[in-house]
Amino acid sequence: MATVENRQVVLERYIEGVPKVTDMAMKIGKIELKAPKGSGAFLVKNLYLSCDPYMRGRMRDFHGSYIPPFVPSQPIEGFGVGKVLDSDNPDFKPGDFISGITGWEEYSLIHNTSQLRKIQPDDAIPLSYHLGLLGMPGFTAYVGFYEICSPKKGEYVFVSAASGAVGQLVGQLAKLHGCYAVGSAGSRQKVDLLKNKLGFDEAFNYKEEADLDAALKRYFPEGIDIYFDNVGGEILDAALLNMRIHGRIAVCGMVSLHSISDPKGIHNLYCVVPKRIKMQGFLQSDYLDKFPEFLEHVTKNFKEGKIVYIEDMNDGLESGPAAFVGLFSGQNIGKQVICVARD
Amino acid sequence: MATVENRQVVLERYIEGVPKVTDMAMKIGKIELKAPKGSGAFLVKNLYLSCDPYMRGRMRDFHGSYIPPFVPSQPIEGFGVGKVLDSDNPDFKPGDFISGITGWEEYSLIHNTSQLRKIQPDDAIPLSYHLGLLGMPGFTAYVGFYEICSPKKGEYVFVSAASGAVGQLVGQLAKLHGCYAVGSAGSRQKVDLLKNKLGFDEAFNYKEEADLDAALKRYFPEGIDIYFDNVGGEILDAALLNMRIHGRIAVCGMVSLHSISDPKGIHNLYCVVPKRIKMQGFLQSDYLDKFPEFLEHVTKNFKEGKIVYIEDMNDGLESGPAAFVGLFSGQNIGKQVICVARD
Structure with missing residues (x-):
């Protein structure tokens, strides 16, 4: 050789x-x-x-x-x-x-x-x-959404970094599950993709929102049942204020930011008590027994044109x-x- | 009349x-x-x-x-x-x-x-x-420990405000369940009660600890499986650093402090991802169907001298x-x- x-x-x-x-x-x-x-x-x-x-x-x-x-x-x-x-x-x-x-x-x-x-x-x-879509990020979306968030049809789902490798699938799984999905992203082009290609009900550019709490109140007048957190920091703080009772927060991505994450800290954690919020960090690698069902579910929906991937x-x-x-x-x-x- | x-x-x-x-x-x-x-x-x-x-x-x-x-x-x-x-x-x-x-x-x-x-x-x-003991605080301890923390025998349990109305029962339930229990409190007298009357394995006065992270590392060299949080703030931040993988945090009491709670915010939340921590707020009133079993369990142990109350x-x-x-x-x-x- x-x-x-x-x-x-x-x-x-x-x-x-x-x-x-x-x-x-x-x-x-x-x-x-x-x-x-x-x-x-x-x-x-x-x-x-x-x-x-x-x-x-x-x-x-x-x-x-x-x-x-x-x-x-x-x-x-x-x-x-x-x-x-x-x-x-x-x-x-x-x-x-x-x-x-x-x-x-x-x-x-x-x-x-x-x-x-x-x-x-x-x-x-x-x-x-x-x-x-069919690798670690897709499986992370699948595990986080189904195993950590326990979604119910009709629930209100918020996804940050929504056009990213994980977020884009979370929103699409939420829509397939009968949920209402809103995503945040950092550019108009991404917002456009979320709304016009990835099937989110609504999307916004967090960089254009002076008041993230107000933005979430606009998109979720009834509050958020599920927040799939890919970013931590200020968006998490604003989401905490807008969670509904018994809301769930899947914490997926703060790890990616933690050495620079919000030096001001998270201030609204107290919300977890009166709202009985469950906040859970997870790694896809703990759920590898679910990988075959993930692959089958996502492949099938992709081939039927019900899921796309950017x-x-x-x-x-x-x-x-x-x-x-x-x-x-x-x-x-x-x-x-x-x-x-x-x- | x-x-x-x-x-x-x-x-x-x-x-x-x-x-x-x-x-x-x-x-x-x-x-x-x-x-x-x-x-x-x-x-x-x-x-x-x-x-x-x-x-x-x-x-x-x-x-x-x-x-x-x-x-x-x-x-x-x-x-x-x-x-x-x-x-x-x-x-x-x-x-x-x-x-x-x-x-x-x-x-x-x-x-x-x-x-x-x-x-x-x-x-x-x-x-x-x-x-x-047999009212709302006792039931809060019972629900938080059994329903939110899912304790296993041998696990390491940390309780803040441990001599308080809720905390003192959490520690005793943990001991009855075969766990290792450490409490924090704000005076030497309370620490003494925790160790000598309430049966905690160890206890410390958080006001005497310049470095709460170091204190927790001293009392939990193996890390914390369960943190029953009655206070939020700096103790929560230190606990996050010391949680074990798949640790659980029952958030019981930040509500009591939230208008003055740590203005610096919580900085170590990122730990929830690599450690796969579940953090959950709760109210006892969501679990009233468990009240009869709580009353029976605690009354029985109290009458047998296995639980005391201050x-x-x-x-x-x-x-x-x-x-x-x-x-x-x-x-x-x-x-x-x-x-x-x-x-």
Whole structure:
């Protein structure tokens, strides 16, 4: 087997605040396109890589979280879709497509298959959707909405970062469930997508609202039953004021912001007592037994045209750092993916 | 029937901040010791009145809560134990003892029996305990611990305001359930009671801890599974940092503090995501179907000496305002009750 160049995106150094492009660097390694005998590993050509906000937590030098930090000078790790080129693992054969944790590089030798699954190519479903709609973000939306929010038909649902990888599916699941769904996002273009493409009943640009409490009162004159929180901070504070009795808040995404999240703190938590609010943080990885039903439900509705999905695709591994950094200023429109190679 | 003087404690005016004694006033009314024919009401001689933090919410001119505000110049309302003197209600007869919502006055004519129940005098149980151990605060502890916290044997339980009307029972229920219980309180005397009378494994005076996070790490080196929050603010913020994965926080009492609660806000809410914390506000009144089982469980354990209860009893209706105000600076030791008359 040939030894080839293997371009990589590595973590340059641990970060403190918001990630910058210069916190990452391109590096050119070499790799033999072969899975060593006896290793149990397999060699993958990475096709699509996923930019997810949680990855920021792995850029910090903090070992107390649910997932360890990245290793400086080593390729960033994240969800990806790849094609097996060579394998010493009987479960994965050359030509198989996989979705799971891989490296930000052209080729990866994969030993750990615990967060990996084989995917069946399907002409009706872009391969990259296994990083979004049918991957971790989609499953996060599914678990958060059904398991954490216990939705009932007719309930009022608010989703922040609603056009993002997770939020866009939450709103669509809510509509399919017979709920009323309103989303917030950070640009007019995103608001337009929410209303005209993703089927939200209403949407607003939080950056244009001087008073978020008033905005929520306008969109939810009856109050909010379910708030799917992807952002924390001021929007959470305003949502607390507008929750209905026995409301539920699924806390999905504060993790992505926590080193810069609202330095003023959350002031309206007292609302949880008189309103008997349940607020719950969750990780999709606790619910993996539900993954098959998720896949079936979402695939079926997608193929029937009842669910759509918006992707923001950047071309080339070298576009990775900027695409990732863009997540934190809301540059992406929909699920941010990097195309490393088409096949 | 005679018409007699009826001393009352009335709300002088709506308040903004912490209640002061001068926000209330003594007034002398007159009352006929008779339930008018056709009224369906009954006349009660009030024996014991309860001082509860939630009452502060009713002193504000705010109509959006789960319970309406008091009416200025009218007697304050609250839980009390009384004896029926005359009745036009077939369910309540002269000589019956009742526990429920009554007025801060010597005699009350009661029309609304929705939050009232008859109690059987029992030599083994002081009548006033129906305002604490066997009343709303005790039931709050029971519901919060069993229904909201879903405790498991061996779990680590932290209770704030632990010697208070609710907290002291939470800790004892936790111990009976096989949990490890640590309480915080605001004086050495209270800490001593927690450790030596109420059976907590450990207790500390939060006023003597410069670093609450460090204090909790000392008492919970393995972290906290259940935090029963009676206070909010800085202790909640420190508890969030020390929760274990899948921890539960029952939010019971921020309502009592919310107009003065931590102006800095809560900063560590982001912890709910990686730790998958469930945080839930609750009111005992949503669980009234559990009241009989609560009464049976707690009465049985009390009679067997497995549960004790600490009361702070002030004598005379005129002691009411100061006793109530004292709740907010932690002057009471145990459940604050006012004795209006012994029988």
